[in-house]
Amino acid sequence: MHGLTKDDFTQNPDPWGLFRQWFAEAQTSEPEDPNAMALATCDADGLPDVRVVLLKDADERGFVFYTNTLSMKGQELSDNPRAALVLHWKSLRRQVRARGTVTTVNDAEADAYFATRARDSRLGAWASRQSQPLDSRETLMRAVEEVGTRFPGETVPRPPHWTGYRIAPVSIEFWQDGAYRLHDRVRFTRRGDAWEGSRLYP
Secondary structure, eight states: OOOOOSSOGGGOSOHHHHHHHHHHHHHHHOSSOTTEEEEEEEOTTOOEEEEEEEOOEEETTEEEEEEETTSHHHHHHHHSOEEEEEEEETTTTEEEEEEEEEEEOOHHHHHHHHHHSOHHHHHHHHHOOTTSOOSOHHHHHHHHHHHHHHSOSSOOOOOTTEEEEEEEEEEEEEEEOOGGGOOEEEEEEEETTEEEEEEEOO
8 A cells, every 4th residue: 555645545554543543533523422333242143233332442452442241242242252343423424444353451451441430430330230121210220329328439449340342453444435425445454463455445
């Protein structure tokens, strides 16, 4: 991929540099949650599942999100530690797709992020039996109050069943809307420690 031009992102040889550029632009243009991403997983039988989560970190190691390990996605990732994601920024008419293997972040990383969350969010992480049947919202709110009594101060430790997951991509694709559906696409594929870029038909 040679002949880099100012406007042709498909000529950029660095997927992570391109991602940081696009994400920074999305943070200024998207009215709500530029870090919202669709996360696809599969259960042990290969049946796919998808939901929207929030991207909390992204660097050369991968894309990170946090959740309850006992949730449906947590169980699916335990059975099949692979996932795909897509970020769609309507204001920019752009998408970024990636897929790869999934591992949990280390305890220090998870603890550091958990400590940045609002206290009520930290209490909710303890109170919510994510993905399990719930008879009423009142039951959930009582559970939050009980956890608040258990941890009355500002310090609320991270639950053992709550952590971060990192998707280490084997491929990353960048998509930009074009007139008459003549979109621009480039897919980067991991080749050992390097990335190989290839422009794709729309």
